[in-house]
Amino acid sequence: MIKKILLGIALSIACIAGLGFWVVSLMLPDDSVDLRTTTAADLAYFDRRVAEHRGKILAVVTSTAVMGDSGKRTGYELTELSRAYYVFTANGFTVDIASPLGGEPPVVIDDEDMGAFDYAFLNDPVAIEKVSDTKPVDGVNPDEYAGVYFVGGKGAMWDFPENTAIQNIVRQLHRDKKVVAAVCHGPAALVNVKLDNGKYLLEGKRVSGFTNDEELFLISDARTIFPFLLEDGLRNRGAKVEPGPSYLEQISHDGDLLTGQNPWSVWALAEATIEQLGYEPIPRKKTGDEYSTQILGTFEQQGYRKARAQLEFFMGNADTPVNHSLIAMHAVVAGMKMDVIKTLQLLLLASGAR
Known part of the structure; x- marks a missing residue:
């Protein structure tokens, strides 16, 4: 009897271990192609890029490197900048990059999420020059731009909401019926923007942003670390938040205001931005x-x-x-x-x- 029990336990452990190995194997990416040396010239997408210059888009990234007093490192999310950058440039727009402090901002690079466009950005001398010496937002002239795109990254929760220069950029572009776009934590830039009539920009607007469920699943004590949770901040300003399933594509489009929920929403948001600017996005694999x-x-x-x-x-x-x-x-x-x-x-x- 004891031998049978021990054998049963051994078989159970083996099954559990086997299941664990199977799950781990499914999580491992396909490393058959090394993308680290990818350049913009390697992207077939760029063979179809628009030759005419259609205007400029301002991309804004966070300057915050640490989450409050937590000691946790943060910065802008590379994938949320790089993918939109190439969609905008391939469709005929020049992209300038700004941040609250100017200069070189902190960046978050997650190797597991990196793809061809992200490595191409890192190997693109023009793109790297721009992001290594970003424009301070208080020196930006909104008249120069067809739209603004606020890049995500948890640091945006600290230095976007109270920045008056950011508020002025958004208010003026909105007044001029130009495009305001933001993804993931990027919509933090919008929570304190008031219009000329004294009402909040977000009042009655359909928006998406990083949800409470997504935030609290990743950082259980986020309520004590962050100044506020983004979804709460959006709702408190009268926004009609449209949460999609966690960590999946979700964008909201309300006139000239376009917002995306998380990093997986960047492609759809960037191409919707091109459409809102009046152009058909070029085909992309x-x-x-x-x-x-x-x-x-x-x-x-x-x-x-x-x-x-x-x-x-x-x-x-x-x-x-x-x-x-x-x-x-x-x-x-x-x-x-x-x-x-x-x-x-x-x-x-x-x-x-x-």
Whole structure:
């Protein structure tokens, strides 16, 4: 009997270990292609770039390097700048980069999220020169720009909301019916903007931004670290917040105001910005992350079977492999929330994307 019990325990441990190895293998990215040396010239997207100069867009990044008194490092999110930068430039716009303090801002680079466009940015001498010596926002002339784009990064929660120069830029562009766009924590720039009539810009506006659920899942004590949670700040100014599923694409479009929920919303937000500026975005080959987020969005809204069918279609027709590791990461999130069925279904989707 004891031998049978010990054998049963050993088999159970082996199964658990095997499941763990399987999950880890699904989370590992495909390293068959080294993207670190990618340049803008390597992006086929740029072969179709617009030759005419259509104007200028101002991208604003945070100057904050530490989250309050927590000691946690922060900065602007590279992927939220680099991807929008190339969408804007490929579609005929010059991008200037500014920050509250000017000079070289702190940056957050997550190796797991890096793609071809992000490495191209790091290897682009023009882009690096701009982001290494950003313009101070108090020296920006809004008249020079067709629109402004506020890049995310948790540091924006500290130095965007109370910055009067940022408020003036937003107010003037809005007054002139130009585009105001922001992603992830970038909408923190909008919470204290008042219009000439004394009302808050956000009052009655449909907006997206990093949600409380997303924030608190990653940083459980965010309420004590941050000046405020972004979703709360948006709602307190009368905004009609439109939260999508956590860590998936979600944008809101209200006239000349465009906002995105998180880093996975950058592509859609940048191209919606081009459309709002009056142009049809040039065709772009979608990334594996975008296909994955579409599948995950279908899963959240229509269930496993529809998501599986979409996965199989993409596997046979998409021009870029589906990113299985991103789906697996969502499975881990579901597991941490103790949703067993959702976890298993997402793991099956991730396995099918290998």
